[in-house]
Amino acid sequence: MTGQSAPALTTPAFTTPALIDSHCHLVFRNFEHDLEDVIQRWRQAGVVSLLHACVEPAEIPAIRALADRIPELRYSVGVHPLDTEHWQDDTPAVLRAAAQADGRVVAIGELGLDSFRATNLQVQLDILRPQLDLAVELDLPVIIHCRDAAEPMLAELRARQSEGRCPRGVMHCWGGTPEEMEGFLELGLLISFSGTVTFAKAEATHACARQVPADRYLVETDCxxxxxxxxxxxxxxxSFVASVAERMAVLRGETLTEVAACSTANAVGLFRLPVTSIPQCV
Structure with a gap:
């Protein structure tokens, strides 16, 4: 990749385990008035790196400005399946240029399929496919949004795998069944757990959290x-990603230190994050 390089980040000594929020959205008005306080809270909570997801190209300048301001922030570029109206003929070129211009772009997305809030599945597929192609071209992982659409998403990715065109990546904000999770794991994808894993009635998500291999999961806020x-x-x-990690630890019968070490190491590996001095997942 060309463009601005991403300097290494050295993890300070924390009394709490080092954590990575692998999916967040900060370019929202409800962060305008207290972002500095929010930053201090996540640093105090041991969050050493964040990945800011992009939902449409108009967000990219604002996200880039945040990365200029926050050294531990990395980001993606992409178009969300519920934002298909923002897709234009030149969007692939816009995303490619943004990714190549800044080494802090570590993923393509948030892309995917959503049959819960929309019925335009073919339109969603039409903008999903060139983004998957771009990820393969640039050797970047994808951040996949998949809600009530596991079957068509698995079909698309399995077809690509048979052709050697399936990118690495993560199923973000996981809310599927253990059987669906196994399908995505077989494709080499990671599974990311959000605040939903703390909800009492999210039984399928709880089962997935117990079953997912130690080297295949992330934690996130989706804030x-x-x-x-x-x-x-x-x-x-x-900073609330600590609550997600704590619940994962309870569900898996592990310590918070173990969950933090594994989820952090997995995020560093998937996104090639420049974080040093992190605990090892064993």
Whole structure:
């Protein structure tokens, strides 16, 4: 890749385990007035790196400006399946140029399929496919949004795998079944758990959290959405990823230190994050 390089980040000594929020959205108005406080809270909570997801190209300048301001922030470029109206003929070129211009772009997305809030599946596929192609071209992982659409997503990715064109990546904000999860794991994808894993009735997500291999999961907030228990219904923020990791530890019968070490190492590996001095997942 060309363009601005991403300097290495040295993890300070924290009394809490080092964590990575692998999916967040900060370019929202509800962060305008207290972002500095939000930044201090995630640093105090041991969050050493964040990945800011992009939902459409108009966001890219604002996300880039945040990365200029926040050294531990990396980001993706892409178009969300619920934002198909923002797709233009030149969008692939716009995304390619943005990714090649800045070494802090570490993924393509947030892309995917959503049959829960939309019925235009073919339109979604039409903008999904060139983004998957771009990820393969640039050797970047994808961040996949998949809601009530596991079957068509698996079909698309399996066809690509048979042709050697399936990118690496992560199923973000996982809410599927263990059987669906196995399908995506077989494709080499990672599974990311958000605040929904703390919800009492999210039994399928709990089962997935117990079953996912130690080297195949991430933790995220998807903030400002889906604040974890005990802050459910409030604005979510990156420091709350600690609550996600704590719930994962309970479900897996592990310590918070173990979950933090594995999820952090997995995020560093997938996104090639320039974070040093992190614990090893064993």
């Amino acid at each position: 400002p959405f889906l604040a974890p228990v005990p802050r459910r219904g409030k604005r979510n923020e990156p």
